[in-house]
Each structure stands twice: as C-alpha cells, then as structure tokens.
Amino acid sequence: MNGARSLVQTLYGSGVEVCFTNPGTSEIHFVAALDAQPEMRAILGLFEGVVTGAADGYARMKGKPACTLLHLGPGLGNGLANLHNARRARVPVVNIVGDHATYHRHLDAPLTSDIESIASAVSGWLRVSRDAVSVARDGAEAVAASYGPPGQVATLILPADTAWEAPGMHVDPVPRRTPLAPDAARVEEVARTLRAAGASGTLLVNGPALCEEGLVLLGRIAVATGARVFTDTFVTRIARGAGRVNVPRLPYLGEQAVALLEGTRHLVTVGTKAPVSFFAYPGMPSELTPPGCSVHALAEPAEDAMAALDALVDALDATQAVPATAPEERPPLPTGTLTPKSIAQVIANLLPDHAIVMNEAATAGTPIPGFTTTSAPHDWLDLTGGAIGQGMPAATGAAVACPDRKVLSLQADGSGMYTVQALWTQAREELDVTTVIFANRRYAILEMEYSRVGAGDPSDSTRDLFDLSRPTLDWVGLAKSMGVRGVRATTAEELARGLERGFSEGGPYLVEAVL
C-alpha cells in the first residue's frame, strides 16, 4: 500500500466522505487512491475557488470536514479566498495541497513555490508530510485538527513521493479535542451582569449557538433579563423562519450598528468578539461597542457555546421562559418591476420548507433577511470573510451535504463572476440548487462606499470602473453554456415563475433577476 492509498483510507476511516478537487500531475497518486476507495466521493471543480468554497459550504451543513485536493502553490492560491472565508466561518476543512516530490523541490522547477507561506495565511494547522510511512498519521491528525475547537482549515502539504512511495500505514482516527464549557464562575458573573443590566444588556452571537435550540436558549435569556440579542453581521449558519426565535443581525454599516448598540452598557459575546467595523472610514470609529460599555465573553469561539447558554439559562432560572417564535406569514407575491424589495417578497413567499439559503446577494439583497423572518423554516449561510465569490461554490457544497434539501443561492452579479465555474459542478453533480442572480450590473457597494470613505462623489469615469454593463453579462447564457437551465426575470411575476420552476424541477436552475 502506498502513501496515497493509506492516506485516503485513513481520511475515510476518520469520517471524511467527500473530496472536492481539481488535481494535477503531482496529485495523481492521490487520485488513483480515490479510485480504489469508491466510498469517498470525488467531486471535480473547474477552478480551485469552487473546490474550497464547496468544502466550506459542505462543512457548514454537515458539521464535519470534506477534504480538498489542490495542485501546488498556484492551486492553493486559486482556492485561497474561499479558504479565508472558511477560516472566518470557523468550519472544519481538511485542505490537501500536492507538492513536488521531496527530492525535486530544490531544483526549483517552474511550479515550485513557497506553499507554506501561502497556506499559513488561512490555516490553523499546517504540516508538510515527510514520507509515505507518516502520511496517513498526518491525515488523521489533520482531520482531528480541523475540528479545532473552533473549526479551522487544517492544511496538509503532500509531496508527490509521500503519495507514491510505500509502505503507507493505515491509521485509526485521532481523538479530537472537544470544546470545554466556560467555568461556573464566569457564567454566574454574566448572569448577575445581565440581570442587573436589563435593557442595557446585549448579547452578540455567532457560531454553533445559532442553531434552532441555541436560539431558544438565547430567547429565554432575553425574556428573563430584558437583554437584546443580535448576531454578527455575517454568520456561519443560522436557523431562521417560522417557529424559530428570530435574532436580528448587526447592520453592515458601522454607523447603523453604533446607533443600534447605543445604550448598551454590558455586551456579552457568544462565539464571537466585540463588534468592529468591516472597513475603516476616515473619522469614524472602528470599534462599534459604545464607549464605557463593558464586554463579557460568555463563550469564546473555542468554547462550548451551547453548554454555556444552557448553564446561563439555569443560572437565570429561565428554563421555563417562553421566547416568542416567528409565525408563518408569507408576504403576498408582488407584481411589476423587480426591486430589491419585490425580489425579497417573492423569495419570502416561495422559500421551500427547510431550504438552505446561501446569501451573497450584497447590496440588492438587503431586504431579504427582514422578509424571510416568517418564511418557512430554513438555514441561512453568509459570506463570512468578505472574500467575494463564495456564494455559488458554498451552495454547491451545501447541496452535496444535504441532497434531500433545496438550496437557494442568492448571488450578486459582480461577486458571482468570481467563481462562475461552480455552475458546471452543479450541473455535473445534478445538485438541487436554485440560483438567483441579482443583476444590477454594477459593483453597487463600491458606489455606496465611495462617499463613505470620504472620496466625494464618484465621477462618470469612476462609475464606469464599477460598471458591469459594458458589455452586459448574460447570466442565462453563462448558465446554459455550463449545462444549467435558467431564465431571465424582469418582473416579479417572472421571478416567481422562475423560482417555482427551479424549486420544483430538481437539479440546478438559475434565474437572472434584472434590477
């Protein structure tokens, strides 16, 4: 058994069932080993940004890692942006990067590069395999490491000869560290603080606590103390919709977040940290916590947030508190021209039961969270690291993880072009993903940010640099060219018909919503 075979066997034995990949010559023995382990599903992406984004989406929905298989430094570079997003999402990813054979590296062949430097920017764990004997153990440790806590990108660099040499040794799964609950004294202190603070107490939450049960606990805490609860602006995953406790997000714009947090004297963080502005702006604060507000970490990202919330509910004697849950109330289907609002209404009306929503709709998607609060129950995933081009790949991975659920991919057009190749993988794997392209045909967020950073009003030539209409991108044509059916919608009625078709047919479908 060669190293590659031992590695794939060990990864599978450690619970890794899917390999998202775009391999090259240096990874061929790993590919051959995948072939010998058909239980491990190999999924091809036409670009590494698709591969890594899919691994992120898969992990968010499955709660465990897929592995990637990337081709040396350039392949890693191509996948780096979505590994950055996965890092920010704190999800487990086993990121395998092939390299030249150990004895070939010093010759500086054309594809040689400093893979470790590139990988270090996104990896919580990083190792270069030394030989065939140890590669399976490296793989088992990578899987364990990927769970953190918190979840992280564990990168294993795999020189080609560690894959093709023998003997590879199968290794049993390595125990993973489990997150610890915060100690009782801290919970007690937070309970005292929140009780005393009343409406001047605020919880800010991200991570695993945003599951359905976690939201109930958060709701109980709010009922018992009068505290408000918000999520980070961009969440890894949150349960939303009818029957769920609704926790609103902190606004993207710092000044709105500051206004919302005004009056908060005690901020309690769960699975996140005190809020900061997404970008810096001249003359505006980067830290969004009100002056004088004290910050209390109930659960650090590495800690067991659910246990912490359970303990806090107990400490508050709030186990019987009954938080409000969202009713099922779908807005009526609008008619006429498409606007961000009417798109949101159509989506809120038609959202299928237990859909997975991957949100990279950017500016034009702003009204959607509000309207979908009372839609059918669903899971919602955000672009977590600000590296655009995550949406369609992550939707792809989520559909692989949950073949029995509908995936709705909300995608801004400018961002969508970053990893447009994801549509092909959706077609090839016949994934049940319906994509809505928000075709405003410009980088609208940059127009908005232009004056916010103090650069004045954009001139015509500057607007032209943010413009995607010269020539117009034909999204239906792009999708069709990659095997995905679709339709263009210029009215709410057309959008509704398109979405209904996408949700009912199974397989991938795309609606270009022209704004």
Place this chain on the structure above:
Amino acid sequence: MNGARSLVQTLYGSGVEVCFTNPGTSEIHFVAALDAQPEMRAILGLFEGVVTGAADGYARMKGKPACTLLHLGPGLGNGLANLHNARRARVPVVNIVGDHATYHRHLDAPLTSDIESIASAVSGWLRVSRDAVSVARDGAEAVAASYGPPGQVATLILPADTAWEAPGMHVDPVPRRTPLAPDAARVEEVARTLRAAGASGTLLVNGPALCEEGLVLLGRIAVATGARVFTDTFVTRIARGAGRVNVPRLPYLGEQAVALLEGTRHLVTVGTKAPVSFFAYPGMPSELTPPGCSVHALAEPAEDAMAALDALVDALDATQAVPATAPEERPPLPTGTLTPKSIAQVIANLLPDHAIVMNEAATAGTPIPGFTTTSAPHDWLDLTGGAIGQGMPAATGAAVACPDRKVLSLQADGSGMYTVQALWTQAREELDVTTVIFANRRYAILEMEYSRVGAGDPSDSTRDLFDLSRPTLDWVGLAKSMGVRGVRATTAEELARGLERGFSEGGPYLVEAVL
C-alpha cells in the same frame, strides 16, 4: 494632496501607464486618484486572475511594468497564480494590494489576513507603506525594483489610511539597476569551451536574448562553433517565423529532453539554468543535463544577456557568420476533421504578420510550434510557471500593450475555464484578440501523466474525473454571454473561416475548435 494621489502621480511619472484592477472599499482613494490622473489607463477585470495575468502579458510585450490594484489578501490570493507565472517569466509587475487602515488591522475585521505571507511567495520585492508621506517613494522604489534585474513582481501593500491621509509627496523616478554584462574572462572561457566542444556543445536560452537580434547572435555562435541551441520548454517571449533564426524548444517530456541532450558535454546557459523535469516521476531523473556534462553560465538571469552574446560572438570572431533564417512557407490549408495537426496547419497558414501568439493550448497545441516556424514573423509567449489560466488574461494584457498588432490566444479548454472572465475585459476594451479554444473536453494532460507517474492505466471513474464533457462546455455561448462574438468549428475549413473573420474584424473573437 493625499497619499493615493501622490502615489498615482509618481507611478505615472515613473512610467507606469496602465493599472489593471478589481478594487474594493479599501482601495477607493486609489481609484479616486486614478480618476484625477486620466493619463493612467484603468482597466477592470472581473476577477483578479485576469488582472495579474494581464499585467504579465503587458510587461512581456511592453518591456515595462503595469500596476495592479488588488483588494486585500483574498484579492491577492485570487491573483496569485498569474503572479507566479509572471515571477517565472521574470517580467516587471508593480503589484499594489490594498489593506485595512494601519489602525484597523489589529481589530481583525473579517477581511483581515496576513497579506505579507501570501505576497512573499511571488514577490522579489515587498513593502508595506507606513504613511501618506512615504507612499509615493515606496511606489517609485517599487517601479525601480520591478525591473530587477531580472524583472520581478514588486508588491506594495497599501493600508487605506496611507492613501487617504495627507500630505502625499510627489517623488521623481528612482534610478533602476541595469543588468551588468558578464566579465570578459567568463566570456573567453565559454568561447574556448564551445570552440573545443563542437557538436557536443549546447546553448540553453530564455529571457531577453530570445528577441530577433539575440537569435541572430545565437545563430552566429552556432555557425561558428557547431553547438546546438535550444530554448527552455516554456519561454517568456520569443521572436519566431519567417526571417528569424529558428531556435527549437526543449521538449516538455523529460525523457525526450534527455534523448535530445544526449552527447552534450558542455551546456552553456543564457538567462536560464540547467534544465530540470517539470514534475518528478518515480524512477526517472529530475535533472535533465547528461551525466558528466559541465554547465557554464554565460549570462545569469540578472545579467545582460545581449551584451554577453555580443561579446561571445566577438570572442568567437563570428560577427560575419550568417545563420540560416526561416523561409516564409505557409503549409496549405487542410480540410476535414479537426486534429491537433490540422489546427496547427490552419494557424500556420493564416497567422497575421507580426501577430502576438499567447500559447496555453496544452497537449492539443503540441504541433503548432513546428508548423509556425515558417509562418509570418510573430512573437510567441508561453505559460511560464505552469499555473494554468494565464493564457486569456495575458493575451488581454498583450493587446493593451500593442493595440496595433493582432493577438492570437491559443487556449486549452480546461485551463481556459480558470480565468474565463478575461473575455469580458477583451470585449469591454475592444481588444483585437482572436481566441482559439482547443476543446478536447478533458484534462488530456492528466490522462497522459497518469501512467507516466506510475499509477497504471486510469480507470473509467478516474477518466471521469478528468472529463469536461458532462455537461459539455459551450465556449461560443460563454463568449457571447460576455460580449465576445464567436463560432464553433468542427472542420479545418470552419476553423479557417473563423480565424479569418477574427483576424479581419478587429475586436475580440473566439473560435471553439472541437477536437
């Protein structure tokens, strides 16, 4: 004047005329400064791999740097593969990466990452600007540094506040280091060696010596000594076609290169180093120089290769030697089914005078160099670093550099999907690029490499992982969806008609050559 304004002024004053970009919020002040300096042409790419590949292609044709403008670590990551290719091409690129404001970085906002680690893998020069006062000097030094010698990627990381703060100070161009000629003793030694070696002497060349005049000097040396001359397998740029001294390339396959170099006792390198195998293969040599062969560096990549060749020709008393040049002999236009050979014949027949050929045709393009030896004179650019997805972006940049010349972009389908967004920039800028997609609908090179690395014969399921036909990519549809006209060709006649149309119409055009 703020820092951004001083930087753009200084870059322009230092000879940087084009900025390829996909900016974000942290780069907006730079965008505003571009607007105030309309002589600097700003060209938008829909993905950073397009931006960096275009900067590479531009530099190869213009002999001077363009600048990029990328959005933080993820934007750099997206552009990394083509920066890797530019690094291997040893061309000057001024790579500007925006970052958060200096005081914002420690807050670890979502887009924060270790930009320096990522950039270090591709940059010969790397600096983080400290403040608005020094940013223009940093820019001027980046320009000078990009020239090397040899040419390199000079990365300037630009925290947002260094752009928006004042005062920025305009800086005059910084003198750049010029490459030195090797000393006379070394030239003399190489002359003696080659004279004595006769047919057992071989020159291996890459870099600036592959210009028309350099090839004449190489030809004189060959005539005077009996030495053979080859280029690296992948060259930055070479003058080819009728009237030029033809210098063949070393084959991609190591075993073929070894066979070709058999009998070489003295290898003289010019602008490159002793040849190594592109990948390692079990049981095959990584170093391709014959055992016992001595290697003599006439000109290191940092040295003045043209001066070295001039001196060597003098030392050999070969200034009057007349090397053979290629006649103009176009193969007749073939008919019938498309094959790699018939595609090469069509291209060789129709290649326009002084065209620029960007070659990323991969396996199906193998016959093209042979057939185009006697085509109209042209410049030929290769994928230098093995990071696929360079072809269409570099063709884009070459067309920006040389608006009066036809650009022929030879593009494998699998590689082309990496940076397919380049077509949109070609349409937007109305660039005169004709693209031929080699649509064999598979990663054919991986099928070939599978057995070469000793993995046996690929199984059906492995072949499926290299297969691009499920679903079939519609390249004409992709192009049309991004504003580029095109046609599908399944016969040599259709290919010829398509190419003629592409060359005659001006503006971008695409022919999908179905193999």
